[in-house]
Amino acid sequence: MSNPANLKYTASHEWVKTEADGTVTIGITQHAQELLGDMVFVEGPAVGRKLKAKEECTVVESVKAAADVYAPVSGAVTAVNSELDSAPEKINEDPYAAWIFKMKPDNAADVAALMDAKAYQAVVDSEAH
Amino acid sequence: MPLKQTPLNAAHRAMGAKMVDFGGWDMPVNYGSQIDEHHQVRNDSGMFDVSHMRVVDMKGVGVRDFLRYLLANNVDKLTISGKALYSCMLLENGGVIDDLIVYFMKEDWFRIVVNAGTADKDIAWMKQQAAQHAPELDITDHPELAMVAVQGPNARAKVWAALPGSQELTEKLVPFSAVEMGVMFIARTGYTGEDGFEIMIPAKAAPFFWASLAEKGVKPIGLGARDTLRLEAGMNLYGQDMDETVNPLESGLAWTVDLKSERDFIGKAALLANPPDHKLVGLVLQDRGVLRGHQQVQTTHGAGEITSGSFAPTLEKSIALARVPKEVQIGDTVQVSIRDKMLAAQVVKYPFARNGKGLI
Numbered sequence: 001m002s003n004p005a006n007l008k009y010t011a012s013h014e015w016v017k018t019e020a021d022g023t024v025t026i027g028i029t030q031h032a033q034e035l036l037g038d039m040v041f042v043e044g045p046a047v048g049r050k051l052k053a054k055e056e057c058t059v060v061e062s063v064k065a066a067a068d069v070y071a072p073v074s075g076a077v078t079a080v081n082s083e084l085d086s087a088p089e090k091i092n093e094d095p096y097a098a099w100i101f102k103m104k105p106d107n108a109a110d111v112a113a114l115m116d117a118k119a120y121q122a123v124v125d126s127e128a129h
Numbered sequence: 130m131p132l133k134q135t136p137l138n139a140a141h142r143a144m145g146a147k148m149v150d151f152g153g154w155d156m157p158v159n160y161g162s163q164i165d166e167h168h169q170v171r172n173d174s175g176m177f178d179v180s181h182m183r184v185v186d187m188k189g190v191g192v193r194d195f196l197r198y199l200l201a202n203n204v205d206k207l208t209i210s211g212k213a214l215y216s217c218m219l220l221e222n223g224g225v226i227d228d229l230i231v232y233f234m235k236e237d238w239f240r241i242v243v244n245a246g247t248a249d250k251d252i253a254w255m256k257q258q259a260a261q262h263a264p265e266l267d268i269t270d271h272p273e274l275a276m277v278a279v280q281g282p283n284a285r286a287k288v289w290a291a292l293p294g295s296q297e298l299t300e301k302l303v304p305f306s307a308v309e310m311g312v313m314f315i316a317r318t319g320y321t322g323e324d325g326f327e328i329m330i331p332a333k334a335a336p337f338f339w340a341s342l343a344e345k346g347v348k349p350i351g352l353g354a355r356d357t358l359r360l361e362a363g364m365n366l367y368g369q370d371m372d373e374t375v376n377p378l379e380s381g382l383a384w385t386v387d388l389k390s391e392r393d394f395i396g397k398a399a400l401l402a403n404p405p406d407h408k409l410v411g412l413v414l415q416d417r418g419v420l421r422g423h424q425q426v427q428t429t430h431g432a433g434e435i436t437s438g439s440f441a442p443t444l445e446k447s448i449a450l451a452r453v454p455k456e457v458q459i460g461d462t463v464q465v466s467i468r469d470k471m472l473a474a475q476v477v478k479y480p481f482a483r484n485g486k487g488l489i
Binding site for chain 1: 158159162163164353357417418419421439440442447468
């Protein structure tokens with residue numbers, strides 16, 4: 001599965017999609033779900049919580065390990081995907097459909113400055129060395 | 130240092146395994162989904178490469194007497210050829226050097242299987258003790274033997290289908306015993322809570338045997354599912370649930386220590402002199418989250434710590450083994466510190482699952 005070209009990415013393996021209303025939707029990448037394996041628990045941030053860029057805000061746990069998810073940009077949480085409470089495995093099935101939370105960014109320019117799919121792929125490749 | 134490889138390394142890669150560094154060994158952690166592999170073993174059959182574990186043969190006159198002294202469990206329980214016994218090997222202070230399985234083959238031959246990560250230290254200890262107490266014994270380890278565990282309700286039937294002649298020889302084999310079949314050694318033992326075999330086979334023959342099992346529909350299972358299966362089955366993992374800093378009585382292993390007989394063994398005096406103030410219990414998480422090793426536990430009788438924890442696929446709950454003050458009782462509610470929260474967990478009797486079924 002390649003990384004969709006219409007998304008932005010972080011070095012900490014989140015994907016970020018800009019919606020028509022200016023909010024962003026956030027999930028973890030294919031590479032991240034592959035590393036973690038079968039997901040068993042997702043704890044999203046509280047709606048309304050103000051986040052700073054790179055702040056830990058969510059935990060995803062696979063059978064194997066727990067991993068932090070970071071806010072890609074500064075802003076406020078507007079929604080959390082409660083479907084993942086009972087079906088965290090959706091992240092494994094389609095990481096780009098199984099979003100974790102949505103934010104209203106403080107600055108749209110911060111989102112534009114994130115990595116594109118090609119730059120993110122270079123990060124993944126460098127981790128694999 | 131390059132990672133050590135088992136004779137099945139190429140087979141794992143060909144089957145799409147995700148390989149990890151497991152204590153210096155290049156081993157499969159899964160072949161896709163760890164949870165699917167877990168269910169495969171509980172519901173049907175799966176095979177594990179456990180060739181990194183080490184076989185040690187002890188031969189010679191007086192080997193039984195030596196093992197009576199070396200091991201915390203009593204090899205006098207072994208009277209029928211092939212019968213196996215689970216035991217700890219202790220330091221003088223009662224700390225656990227390793228847990229192992231010892232098979233009685235003949236009066237002058239016992240076979241021991243030890244953990245991979247502790248094998249070298251175990252053998253050095255055995256030889257050091259033998260030099261003092263039984264210098265005539267021959268202690269030889271067999272890194273050239275591969276080991277494959279086939280586990281699950283259909284495991285034995287599939288081994289019989291894959292290995293001509295094995296059914297006649299092993300159909301009547303009672304649990305926790307073994308028999309030789311030519312150059313192979315077939316034991317009705319395992320680390321999953323399911324029926325099945327653990328089979329030792331010369332390294333050269335292992336890939337063909339593995340492929341024969343695969344042909345009969347036995348699926349490869351990685352170390353990830355091996356860990357959740359053994360945790361559900363309430364089986365200790367050396368290095369997590371016990372090590373040299375704790376004794377078996379505070380590790381849920383009192384049932385493997387024979388303190389009743391007159392026999393002296395290494396560590397006995399320390400165990401008798403220091404009754405344990407902690408014990409190992411099972412926990413089931415009541416709140417949402419995942420229990421993990423090293424999380425702190427608060428009880429009304431004092432603090433404890435999780436030694437092994439995970440999501441349990443059979444139960445679809447998070448479970449753990451935890452070392453807690455001995456006053457803690459089954460049914461108590463305790464608090465587990467997970468990140469910035471205190472989550473409720475119930476103290477339960479384990480095993481959590483056996484023979485395909487959850488017990489909680």
